[in-house]
Amino acid sequence: MSTPRILIVFSSLFGANSSLGALAQSALTDAGAEVRIRRVREVALPRDVQPAAQNQPLADADDLAWADGFVFTSPSHTGLLSASIKAFIDEHHDAAVAGHYFNKTFTAMATAAFAHSGQERVVDDLNAVGASWGCILVPPSTASATMNKLDGNPYGLSFVLSHGQIPDPAIAREVLNEHLGRFAAVTRAVAPLRGRDGASD
Numbered sequence: 001m002s003t004p005r006i007l008i009v010f011s012s013l014f015g016a017n018s019s020l021g022a023l024a025q026s027a028l029t030d031a032g033a034e035v036r037i038r039r040v041r042e043v044a045l046p047r048d049v050q051p052a053a054q055n056q057p058l059a060d061a062d063d064l065a066w067a068d069g070f071v072f073t074s075p076s077h078t079g080l081l082s083a084s085i086k087a088f089i090d091e092h093h094d095a096a097v098a099g100h101y102f103n104k105t106f107t108a109m110a111t112a113a114f115a116h117s118g119q120e121r122v123v124d125d126l127n128a129v130g131a132s133w134g135c136i137l138v139p140p141s142t143a144s145a146t147m148n149k150l151d152g153n154p155y156g157l158s159f160v161l162s163h164g165q166i167p168d169p170a171i172a173r174e175v176l177n178e179h180l181g182r183f184a185a186v187t188r189a190v191a192p193l194r195g196r197d198g199a200s201d
Contacts, residue, residue: 004187007067008037009059010074011082014164015052016111017073023169024071024109027176031184038063040088064092068194069105069187070135071180072126076110079118081125089129096133103193106130107138107183108156115160123156136190138183146178 006028012018021037028035038059042051064070074081095101108126110119123139130137142154157179159166166172 004033005068006033008071011084012052018053027180031181033184042084073109076112076118081122102134105187106135110158119158
């Protein structure tokens with residue numbers, strides 16, 4: 001049985017999505033996946049702002065090609081996904097049209113400073129990207145009782161921050177372990193659709 005290869009892509013100015021990505025990486029590793037975590041290049045920043053996790057490698061075309069599944073996480077900026085995530089998506093449009101991401105799995109996550117300030121819209125927009133790319137969407141769904149320990153968003157995991165940080169890392173880990181464990185299992189199960197025959201490579 002193949003080891004699923006999962007790419008986590010995040011945008012993070014102040015650290016919340018970088019921390020969320022690290023928690024997701026731990027959950028996926030525990031689920032038996034091989035994981036890469038990558039940041040996007042932050043755009044439209046004042047000169048005196050340095051993005052969080054600036055020492056992390058930047059996501060690129062090779063990472064997207066390597067992965068069997070994608071976890072995208074973005075802050076909510078005025079109810080919209082990060083301009084930096086959008087720029088990264090647009091940069092790889094031609095590869096998507098060429099079918100390079102077809103039948104890979106996709107799940108979305110979002111953060112915001114306040115409840116009801118755009119998280120559902122952000123994950124909906126990210127899910128639309130996954131659908132456009134021909135990915136297999138794996139949302140948490142209303143069937144997950146654990147997911148309801150957060151805010152009950154069935155379209156993608158979303159987190160209301162406290163002073164700019166994930167408020168309860170223990171609950172976040174529990175929810176991520178359940179959802180991303182399932183995500184890794186689905187990614188492994190659909191490997192034959194991507195031409196991977198179950199042999200490790």
